[in-house]
Amino acid sequence: MVRKTKFETAQTRLQIIAAAREVFAERGVSRTTLAQIAKAAGVTRGAIYWHFKNKPDLFFAMLEQVSLPFIDRIDETLPEENPGDPLRGVQASMSEVLRLLKEDMVARTTFEIVVLKCEYVDEFASLDIRVNKTGCAFVQKMIGAYSDAKKRGLLREGIDPAQCALDSYIFIKGIIQLWLSDTDGSLIRGKAQSLIDAHIAMRYK
Amino acid sequence: MVRKTKFETAQTRLQIIAAAREVFAERGVSRTTLAQIAKAAGVTRGAIYWHFKNKPDLFFAMLEQVSLPFIDRIDETLPEENPGDPLRGVQASMSEVLRLLKEDMVARTTFEIVVLKCEYVDEFASLDIRVNKTGCAFVQKMIGAYSDAKKRGLLREGIDPAQCALDSYIFIKGIIQLWLSDTDGSLIRGKAQSLIDAHIAMRYK
């Protein structure tokens, strides 16, 4: 019972990735064995070694599946809605991150792995660079938005757009980190949205 | 050549902890073996098993060595200097965190391990709770400071002290995280202090 059709092959590949994500989140990346992933996916290690070179290769494939759409979502939400008010765009993209955390279980689990269940070392050290790269892009876009807001006279006096954007990036990274580690929800799970609103409100004139 | 004096025994214990911190930061917690730590400390695994039950035990001992003095530093810097202006106290404690990151290599390395080189899983899952606990205490103290500032009429209108404190906590956690992952220093290493200043400045009336 081997040699599946192309569609089935793609399916098992997706199954392996999905299983890897679950086990990574549960056991941590370094402690999960390929045998555990295989069992969760309903295959053997042979299947994994067929589709992926090794664990890091599978890990980054799992990541890519989420990070690419994620960047797109940010790009979409930032300039959209309220074209006259760039601050609303920043707020919207922050809220979108929060929405993903809340509603998109695949995205949430992936974030959880990246923030809490992975060591940035050896073959995974490049993850650092990857995260920072998308971060820089986000900062650049927010600089544009804040500069635009300043031109339109919406921004408070004495605020430097570049510094303000960096502050917002730090803020949203902090939100993600705290939201994920606040497992019982007492700290910020319910307050995150109003924190974002307050963060933006402080920037208005 | 065994059975050292009490002083020497304490020394080797400290050596093991120091070596553990270095190797943890270099290889990540899960990938470092006790043999590597032993080699770095100039002892054998036997010595480690004498002083510590196992790797998690050694890990938490290493952590305790830093976290206890750290909490004390926060408690000291927050209410100190400028007793008439609580906002300066918050600023001072944030700057102190930054100073530790910059100057105290032991603290920096320990932070680096906790943020980037450790998976919050199994025996290390409780690390999460521990971090959150000191975090909550910090938030509580800042709520006190911001409430005090409000009473004195220093705080901007419409700012809720509790929300403001949580925002500051998120901010400082974001600073730490980004500062540590910004290894080449291009992103925030030089700008962190002015970001803190701006963060506080935004809270003044």
Place this chain on the structure above:
DNA sequence: CGCAATATACATTCGTGAATGTTTGTATAT
């Protein structure tokens, strides 16, 4: 105050399990 007796502080060795990567086998889509 001196001398066993014993606890201490490790080093060394050993057995075991477990994860990895590879190789081989095989049934089936193309």
Place this chain on the structure above:
DNA sequence: ATATACAAACATTCACGAATGTATATTGCG
């Protein structure tokens, strides 16, 4: 007919914990 998509089996490495060995600091006792 052949390359594909795995499963199954194998060999190797390696980390852990425990057991054992041992030399020396302490300590109790006469």
